Structures are given as structure tokens and as C-alpha cells.
Amino acid sequence: MSKQAGLLPVIDLTADTPCCPPLAQSPVPAQTAAVLAPAFKALGDPVRLRLMSMIASAKSGEACVCDLTPAFDLTGPTISHHLKTLREAGLVDAERRGTWVYYRARPAILRQLAGLLSVEPAAVA
Amino acid sequence: MSKQAGLLPVIDLTADTPCCPPLAQSPVPAQTAAVLAPAFKALGDPVRLRLMSMIASAKSGEACVCDLTPAFDLTGPTISHHLKTLREAGLVDAERRGTWVYYRARPAILRQLAGLLSVEPAAVA
DNA sequence: CGTCTGTCTTGACGTTCGTCGAATCAGAGA
């Protein structure tokens, strides 16, 4: 059981977490914070934020590493490392097809994070 | 000019940034990523995520450090350090009134982050 | 003025992070 385990995400809060109420509505429980914080942490690096966006906004729904890498002044291994971080945070999925590896966003998690951050639009002065 | 400078936020992307399109719609520009990533990074620690939530969900709109600290198994200085991180990320404001210091959320930034993460609700299978 | 309480700052510690070069793995094709 080690076929391509390295390419699979480690966390799958996608299914488990009951899509918690907004952060500004009730205090986030410690356990929920422990699960969700790593996702924010993964987005807390400019390179990963751009990678995430490039993947999520790709027209075909997926992005090839070969298209991602040249967009940065960083070496291949470094980009690969950041992609692994996004993978382990459950934000993206990876699939190898032939020579190339394609990354795909997991919209469920993005929605969950966005929901946590959401605030009533007309609640402020 | 050093009255309580330490209590003021350092970044104020609140006003400057034109509340960018969703991350999944178009690639986030490098400059935008550089500005926004620190905010996600600040939320990338379980303690800070809970602090942020406790502050943002406080009934009176603000939370006293004296109420925040006892909710964690951490020393005062450590909590203070995390609050400073949230402050420097532009996520909260601090104000001293007499003996106590009160923290208050900045909804504009939360909305901005939530907007960046937003995805069309019915775009997936 | 002195003291007490609450909060922040400083200095230090071990750990984790971001980056690279070198080595390795996975397929494609001659």
C-alpha cells in the first residue's frame, strides 16, 4: 500500500466537519480550530496563495505543474514542496497522467473557509 | 510620536485594496498575494483562530484580554504575542481603557478574505 | 507617593518553515 500515497491528501475535513458557523457568530471550538487552522496556514504564504489561485481558476479545472513552475522565480523542488503543503492541508488534489501531474482544487474546503470568515454584510457602521 | 504606537495595526489593507475577485475566478497577482497572505498566516494558528473568533463574536463588539487569557493553557505573554500578531496582520484593533485593554475585530478585512475564498455555490458536481 | 494589578516587551530556547542542490522515482520513446 504505497502506490502513490504521497500524492493523496492527508486531511479530509471535506466530509467530516459539519461546515461550522461563521467565526464572528460564535467562538470556534478548540477542536475545530485545530482542524481548520492548518488550511489557513497553508494559504499564509504568498507563493502558495498564488498556486492555489492558479489551480482553482484554471479554465479546465486543473493545472499542470509544468505550467505552474515557470510562473515563479523558484526551483522545481520548492514549488513541489509548496504543492505538497497544499495537498496535505486538503486544499488540492493531485493526479498523475502520463508524464505530467495535474492539480485540482477542492471547492468544498474553500467554501468552508469562506463561510467561517463570512460576516453579515450590513452589520457595521 | 510613540504614545501607543505599539497598539496600532501596521497594515491597513482595509482601505487600499479594491476587494479583489475570488481566488477561483482569476489568478491572484503576486502583489495582492504578498499583502493578503500575512492575514491568512495570522489565522493559521489554532490559538489565534480562536482568539480572532472570540473577539469577533463578542456580544459587545469587543473583548478584554482579561477574558481571553484564561480560556487557554498559555501564559499571559504568549497570548499577548498572538494578539500582537493579529494586530499586525490588520485583523483586530486594540484600545486601552483604564486598566484593561480591549480588542475589536475589523470586519472589512474578514469580508475581504471571505470574498477571496468564495466559490460559486453550485459549480460542482 | 507607594503599591498592586493587568498588560506588554525583552531575551532566550527548541521547533518549524522556505529554500536550494543532489539524488531518486515515474513514464515516454528510441
Next chain:
DNA sequence: TCTCTGATTCGACGAACGTCAAGACAGACG
């Protein structure tokens, strides 16, 4: 099979992080 290309893993380095104890600062109250 051998080689070539694309992507990941490994090992190492300096920088940044999370935490604490000790000290400094700000107000309140005698």
C-alpha cells in the same frame, strides 16, 4: 533496454515561529 524529461524526495542551511520566565510599563487606589 537505455536514455531523456518531468516531478518528487532527501539532506542541509538560515530565518522565522511559539513558547516561556523575567522585567518594564500603565493605571487605579490607598
